[in-house]
Amino acid sequence: MKIELCIRRRLVSRDREFALDVTLDTDTRRVALFGPSGAGKTLTIQAVAGLMRPDQGRIAINGRVLFDSEKQIDVAPAARKVAYLFQDYGLFPHLTVLQNICFGLKKGWRNPGRRDIPEAARRWIDTFELEAIIHSLPAEISGGQKQRVALARALAVEPDILLLDEPLAALHAALRKKLRMELAALQQRLEIPMIVITHDPADVLELADEVYEIGDGVITGSASPRELFARGD
Numbered sequence: 592m593k594i595e596l597c598i599r600r601r602l603v604s605r606d607r608e609f610a611l612d613v614t615l616d617t618d619t620r621r622v623a624l625f626g627p628s629g630a631g632k633t634l635t636i637q638a639v640a641g642l643m644r645p646d647q648g649r650i651a652i653n654g655r656v657l658f659d660s661e662k663q664i665d666v667a668p669a670a671r672k673v674a675y676l677f678q679d680y681g682l683f684p685h686l687t688v689l690q691n692i693c694f695g696l697k698k699g700w701r702n703p704g705r706r707d708i709p710e711a712a713r714r715w716i717d718t719f720e721l722e723a724i725i726h727s728l729p730a731e732i733s734g735g736q737k738q739r740v741a742l743a744r745a746l747a748v749e750p751d752i753l754l755l756d757e758p759l760a761a762l763h764a765a766l767r768k769k770l771r772m773e774l775a776a777l778q779q780r781l782e783i784p785m786i787v788i789t790h791d792p793a794d795v796l797e798l799a800d801e802v803y804e805i806g807d808g809v810i811t812g813s814a815s816p817r818e819l820f821a822r823g824d
């Protein structure tokens with residue numbers, strides 16, 4: 592497992608300027624990006640997903656180069672094999688669970704009939720025990736089920752990396768704790784590197800093996816989740 596990031600980008604809005612200058616090179620499978628609001632966490636993983644183009648830098652996952660400004664490599668987002676799970680899961684409200692899970696698959700598989708579920712979707716429907724709800728709409732399922740559906744959709748495309756942007760932030764405390772444990776269990780089944788963004792040391796402890804602290808656009812240090820938790824930030 593290897594994540595190599597070197598991301599430089601200057602963002603200028605009317606009255607403010609933000610400089611992102613993130614360098615991270617690790618063999619750790621589960622990495623957390625931890626830092627205050629506005630530090631540059633989301634911009635960093637957007638660059639990995641191909642949604643934000645660095646002015647300069649290089650991004651490689653397990654040796655596969657996704658971006659290299661010197662070599663003029665910039666792989667299109669859809670070809671990056673990146674799974675990106677948002678805070679509110681981003682499920683399409685008008686599509687069923689099954690249609691949501693199949694959304695990123697090849698044309699023709701996007702709207703499967705009740706019998707011919709594609710193998711890539713079947714695998715995650717079984718793993719996450721979603722069979723009973725595949726014909727439900729997102730509004731008809733629980734928070735935990737939504738999380739699993741969003742993960743199934745993200746994983747159906749066989750990604751090389753999983754990006755989790757505050758996956759538990761929208762939940763109240765009791766559900767948050769339950770889904771944190773559930774997510775940690777799911778992580779154990781996935782043999783791909785992951786970057787988790789969070790403000791919460793409890794997330795870092797359960798969902799990461801190494802934590803990088805980010806402040807004002809730069810990485811200020813790295814620690815073990817236990818060290819961070821013990822500090823009591």
Ligand SMILES: Nc1ncnc2c1ncn2[C@@H]1O[C@H](COP(=O)(O)OP(=O)(O)OP(=O)(O)O)[C@@H](O)[C@H]1O
Nearest residue numbers: 602603604609626627628629630631632633634635
């Ligand atoms: N298009 C833009 N133009 C100018 N500044 C921007 C733009 N997009 C983001 N920023 C600024 O870049 C900084 C980093 O944003 P980012 O979304 O990465 O923060 P974050 O660490 O993910 O914060 P949060 O935890 O609140 O989500 C912020 O100060 C933000 O205002």
